Amino acid sequence: MNIFEEDLNDTITFWEKIKNIFRGKSLWMLHYCTGCGAVELPPTMTARFDMERLGMGPMATPRQADVLLITGYLSVKTLRRVIYTYEQMMTPKYLVGFGSCTLNGGIYYDSYAVINRLDYYLPVDLYLAGCMPRPEAIMNTFKTLENMITKGEANGWKKYVENYDWYRNNQIRSLGEVYVKDEFHE
Amino acid sequence: MNFTNDTKELISILEKSLDIKDFTTPKKNEISIVVDQNNVPTILTYLKDKGWKQLSMITCVDWIEENKFELVYVLFNWTNGITFLVKTKIERENPEYISIIDIFPGARYYERDIHEFFGVKFEGNSDSEKPLFLELWDDKPPMRKDFDPLEYSKRKFPDRKYDVELSKNVVKEVIKEGGINERT
Amino acid sequence: MSYLIALMIVFIGFLWQVSLDGIQRKVTAKVHRRVGPPWYQTFMDIFKALSKSSITHGFIYDFGVMMALGGTIATFMFLPFGDIVAFNGLDNFFVVVYLLAIGSLGMAMSASGSGNAWAGIGIMRALTQMVAYEVPFMIVVFGMIHVYGTSSLSELAQIQQMNGIFGWHIFTMPLGAIVAFISLLGMLNKVPFDTPIAPAEIASGPMVEYGGKHFGMLMLQHEFATLVEVGLFVNLFLGGGNLIEYLIKYFFVYTLVTVIYAVSARFRIENVVTFFYGVPIVLSLVQAAIVIFTGLGVNV
Numbered sequence: 298m299n300i301f302e303e304d305l306n307d308t309i310t311f312w313e314k315i316k317n318i319f320r321g322k323s324l325w326m327l328h329y330c331t332g333c334g335a336v337e338l339p340p341t342m343t344a345r346f347d348m349e350r351l352g353m354g355p356m357a358t359p360r361q362a363d364v365l366l367i368t369g370y371l372s373v374k375t376l377r378r379v380i381y382t383y384e385q386m387m388t389p390k391y392l393v394g395f396g397s398c399t400l401n402g403g404i405y406y407d408s409y410a411v412i413n414r415l416d417y418y419l420p421v422d423l424y425l426a427g428c429m430p431r432p433e434a435i436m437n438t439f440k441t442l443e444n445m446i447t448k449g450e451a452n453g454w455k456k457y458v459e460n461y462d463w464y465r466n467n468q469i470r471s472l473g474e475v476y477v478k479d480e481f482h483e
Numbered sequence: 484m485n486f487t488n489d490t491k492e493l494i495s496i497l498e499k500s501l502d503i504k505d506f507t508t509p510k511k512n513e514i515s516i517v518v519d520q521n522n523v524p525t526i527l528t529y530l531k532d533k534g535w536k537q538l539s540m541i542t543c544v545d546w547i548e549e550n551k552f553e554l555v556y557v558l559f560n561w562t563n564g565i566t567f568l569v570k571t572k573i574e575r576e577n578p579e580y581i582s583i584i585d586i587f588p589g590a591r592y593y594e595r596d597i598h599e600f601f602g603v604k605f606e607g608n609s610d611s612e613k614p615l616f617l618e619l620w621d622d623k624p625p626m627r628k629d630f631d632p633l634e635y636s637k638r639k640f641p642d643r644k645y646d647v648e649l650s651k652n653v654v655k656e657v658i659k660e661g662g663i664n665e666r667t
Numbered sequence: 668m669s670y671l672i673a674l675m676i677v678f679i680g681f682l683w684q685v686s687l688d689g690i691q692r693k694v695t696a697k698v699h700r701r702v703g704p705p706w707y708q709t710f711m712d713i714f715k716a717l718s719k720s721s722i723t724h725g726f727i728y729d730f731g732v733m734m735a736l737g738g739t740i741a742t743f744m745f746l747p748f749g750d751i752v753a754f755n756g757l758d759n760f761f762v763v764v765y766l767l768a769i770g771s772l773g774m775a776m777s778a779s780g781s782g783n784a785w786a787g788i789g790i791m792r793a794l795t796q797m798v799a800y801e802v803p804f805m806i807v808v809f810g811m812i813h814v815y816g817t818s819s820l821s822e823l824a825q826i827q828q829m830n831g832i833f834g835w836h837i838f839t840m841p842l843g844a845i846v847a848f849i850s851l852l853g854m855l856n857k858v859p860f861d862t863p864i865a866p867a868e869i870a871s872g873p874m875v876e877y878g879g880k881h882f883g884m885l886m887l888q889h890e891f892a893t894l895v896e897v898g899l900f901v902n903l904f905l906g907g908g909n910l911i912e913y914l915i916k917y918f919f920v921y922t923l924v925t926v927i928y929a930v931s932a933r934f935r936i937e938n939v940v941t942f943f944y945g946v947p948i949v950l951s952l953v954q955a956a957i958v959i960f961t962g963l964g965v966n967v
Contacts, residue, residue: 316718319711320715322715323711343699343701344701347702349703350703350704350705352704352708357867357875358871358875360876360877361874363715363719386878387719387722401642407636408632408636409622409635410617411640413640413641413642417640467641471640473621474619
């Protein structure tokens with residue numbers, strides 16, 4: 298993990314305030330969709346709701362993205378890839394959980410393949426309730442996230458570094474092994 | 484029923500020459516036969532010659548009270564649009580069966596799938612025991628009727644603890660602050 | 668003194684191009700009937716990218732990014748910016764074209780240093796596309812240079828101003844101007860010629876491994892490369908002019924590019940090559956033949 302030491306302090310310096318203004322006004326989301334919530338993103342992106350007026354846009358690679366959207370239920374197999382992706386993103390990075398599936402499992406609460414709460418494995422900055430949330434709710438969430446970033450309150454990535462052992466133990470408890478090992482990656 | 488004469492003839496031939504236990508037409512354009520487990524490769528080869536060239540799917544049903552697994556081979560014919568279901572039952576204890584990858588090579592992945600979700604081992608398929616969908620699975624095959632997904636989910640994936648009173652207060656606060664009605 | 672002028676040009680060019688880029692995003696949004704981001708959005712993007720952390724994949728990866736940015740800024744210093752020429756007598760077409768290649772090569776080097784397979788595919792496509800668009804463009808410009816006997820960009824711009832507005836090469840050499848405009852689309856990597864960075868197919872191609880500061884520097888490099896490429900077109904075909912005229916012409920050319928970009932789809936790489944080696948190369952050969960053998964369209 299590549300993080301500046303001074304970023305981890307709780308105090309917000311003058312330069313950090315200026316940086317936070319830029320970070321809040323320009324959010325690139327990773328175009329990675331995990332569940333049914335993905336279907337609400339095209340209307341949010343296109344002419345009707347126009348995500349770009351908030352300075353947001355889709356990005357194709359995790360290296361360039363700032364915000365990772367978990368759009369819906371997250372199976373164990375996907376969680377491995379999501380952890381992989383989240384750790385590839387450059388700090389500061391933000392994570393938004395969509396829908397009730399990321400909150401408490403939703404209708405998949407008793408599934409053998411779907412996790413029940415996302416913040417047990419990765420630090421979530423903001424949850425968005427609903428099954429599925431309407432594009433208005435999504436726009437509201439993005440606006441809230443931008444305000445949080447500008448005030449310096451979206452600190453999930455700092456929490457992930459500080460409590461890395463706790464998150465890693467939880468991941469290992471549910472997944473067995475975190476890294477992707479299947480016949481296509483050998 | 485709009486089966487052509489060819490199909491009727493075919494069914495009568497099948498009934499005469501092979502030991503078919505049951506014959507039904509569950510839907511229009513769909514024929515279902517139940518056969519003995521030793522006859523499946525013969526019947527599949529015969530049907531493939533007759534035009535059922537596509538193996539759409541192999542699936543498995545767990546009859547836990549009979550203590551049997553039922554394998555269903557779904558074949559499709561592109562010339563007359565008739566689906567053929569070939570069903571057979573095998574033992575549930577130490578389930579083992581013969582692979583049909585010599586007849587339909589595409590069956591390789593379906594057999595891996597069934598091995599993973601039901602634990603049926605297919606002889607002759609070298610990939611049969613490789614994991615396909617479930618990564619690092621450490622319990623009994625999850626599609627068996629005696630597998631309890633809720634218990635597994637509770638053991639593996641911790642749930643969120645709710646404080647009902649607190650959540651009511653939070654909702655009140657959000658409404659008071661106008662958080663829900665805030666315009667973007 | 669000339670160094671001070673060059674630094675000033677770089678600063679003004681940065682402010683102009685980055686705000687113009689934001690305005691173009693607004694134009695694209697209007698074509699799509701959206702609201703679009705505010706005009707300063709590109710500033711926000713660049714400064715945000717520079718404020719993030721980034722990781723390195725080795726010395727070549729870091730060095731290539733700096734080589735791309737430095738090479739492109741150096742190219743821009745040699746280009747006449749309106750009537751301001753930083754290094755007198757060095758504003759040569761060949762200098763610009765050769766220095767511009769340093770930027771592309773630096774980026775190719777750095778991206779292959781990252782070791783990502785998408786980056787490899789992206790570079791291969793970028794270099795293939797370069798081979799495609801440069802040939803017709805060079806044929807047109809070489810015909811021009813052959814007739815005038817000079818390759819100085821400011822002289823070529825001044826020659827066009829002698830006969831007023833109808834002395835511009837866009838009116839006297841319309842075929843050549845069309846070819847050069849199509850090549851400009853290819854140079855800018857905009858749709859329909861954004862094959863090298865196709866985000867939906869190859870995950871933004873050469874840029875796939877860049878994040879944070881590296882990506883911010885590459886965004887800057889892209890802005891300066893745009894300044895050079897559009898500037899070349901304005902100087903060669905629209906007659907340059909003083910600073911204000913130059914910027915107005917620049918604005919119209921870039922907006923035309925954006926309007927085309929907003930409504931078109933992407934070519935496949937082999938279609939790009941066959942497209943450029945088809946009609947544009949024939950048009951450019953016809954234009955060069957007209958200019959060299961008949962002398963039509965030349966302001967002498």
